[in-house]
Amino acid sequence: MSNLRTMAKLVGNRQGVLLVSLWRRVLTPVCRAAFLTSAVHNGVLRLLADQPRTAEELALALGAPAEAGPRLRGWLDVGVELGELGRRGDRYRLRGRLSRALVRPGNEAVAASLEQMVSYQIPALLHAPAMIKDGRRLTLGDMDGEVTARASRVLEPFIEAAIERVVDRGRPVRLLDIGCGTGVYSRHAARLNPLLTGLAVDLQQDVADQAAANLARWGLADRVDTRRADLRELEPGEPFDLVMMHNNIYYFSEGERVAVLERARRLLAPGGRLLLTTSCRDGNVGLRILNLWFDLADFGGPLPHHHELLAQLEGAGFTEVQATRLMPGQAFRAFVGVNG
Template identity: 45%
Template sequence: MTFRTLATLLRGGKIRMFRALNGAARDFHRVAFLAGAIRSGLLPRLAAGPVPLDALASALRLDPSGHERLEAWLQTGIALGELEQRPGGYAARSALSRRLADPKHDAAAAFIEEIAGLHHALLTQTPERLHAGRRFTLADQNARMIARSSRLMEPFVCEALAGAVPRHGPFRLLEIGCGAAAYLRFAARRNPELTAVGVELQAEAAALARANIAEWNLEKRVSIELGDIRTRTSEASFDLATLHQNIYYFPVADRVALLRHVRSFLKPEGRLLLTTLSQGRGSPAAVLDLWGAMTAGCGRLPKPADLKAQLEKAGFSEVTSRRLVPGESFFAFVGIHRANLGRVRERRNAK
């Protein structure tokens, strides 16, 4: 580079732009590469490496013509700092790669896939879809992946759930949108006399929940139903109903009716526990809010004050909310079903 070229770049601010572009491109490429390594099943092999190129190609069932292309992909991982090449083959290099390969960090691995797939589609396709009047649908997302990634918030949700589930005594739990059934397992382990029903709208997630319940030997105490809670016949037989990270799967205009219907499943003095990310600062909340706005049949993230008012309008008493994650807009809401007060509140709201 000549001095004249350098001076031109400096005057035009292009060097700063190039540096910013390089940083942004590298971050995006890292996430996309890791998502590919996770989705293909190669990341655990690389974390246990080194693995020869031929063995990786065999794992992907490639014919000899694909080896060179696989090598180019692996070299990209090296350029990004995620992989390294040793005498025995390729291996994961970065701490992030090795952690994502650990099964105990499966929720984080799923979130990487979610960013590279669903979030990328939302952010790049929304303007075009708005122009065409074409929204996303639930079929556009991988339900199993979402069920897995939602477990990132598991420690905080379980903290709220522990405050609602007693350690002893008969207790019936209804979980609406049970996903991978992780919270049903937590509740069942907390109280050995607890029985539960999980209702799941998406077939893939329901299948995952059933498989997990069987693996955890909870089939005699926990059942999984595939369906929409809004069409399920009411039965006032549950001590607790929960909605975890899924209120935005329902349109805002339908939420009071939904919550009123959920209340009809509760015994007198039964409780509702609702955990959700709310509108607030940070890109995860913003992207999820966009997803709710752009997905047919869903709705935007709630504002805490609005959701509290909706719960009260649905007939719940003594509604409380608390922030579960310091500095983040992740909240737990609790409401009590007091039968007489609920009917009075409903009549008052109807006027």
């Protein structure tokens, strides 16, 4: 009866209706996103996918003392309330569709995208007006290069299809992978052509180290050298037949893009090709927030408009410049240009 009375009061009260609608449509999804991000980041989903555990066992597995169990229980019970975790007795397990999907093999890049959005991009949305007012800027250190590299892998099938269109087969090819991230695209090119050798570079030391470890694990260390390097400082040496730049043109300011692309072109042999893939500015809300992040940063610049990038490639001396949409209906494109 008293519940009914409360409901009746809420329905008759505009603020109450707004609050209920806010909780249902906005705050619950935000809480779910924050809880899942934290559970992925701290390895809790993985631990619970292995076996149901008590809060004390989880605390120990996370490196906290078992006495921290009761406090961890408060956090776990939020997951239960959201329906992402279940609890039988004092043991927690995975229950929700999303929590179970995020630990499934093959979904690692989606899990990293969630973490990237919640931990790095939403804060930019939250703080943008104050940052603009105070003249504060984001730095490269405000982004976790390793999470970014893993999150970028959601685009892998589309980028791989673009690589398949440009890698020559059956003859030795020299590849340069600029901003190589995890190194997966060097691996893909190397698998397409067993005579391909190359160099994979990344600006960030930890990312380059991880790429080197990955390429060694994949048995490619003798074919692809990996090191930390800035494209802007790479000097022409033995020319490359193919230069790849995936998801990093916005790490360069708009004003320096022509010069950067020209430097990439000078590293190519005559007739060599550049394959550049990027999200463009005509995208969805996620891409608008990525664009905002780079607008707020003290390096790089906004996502390119695709027609501007085509003009910049021509300005850098590339010929036969073309852009292709890689995902139907999405603003993610491949740009190809020839040196010569």
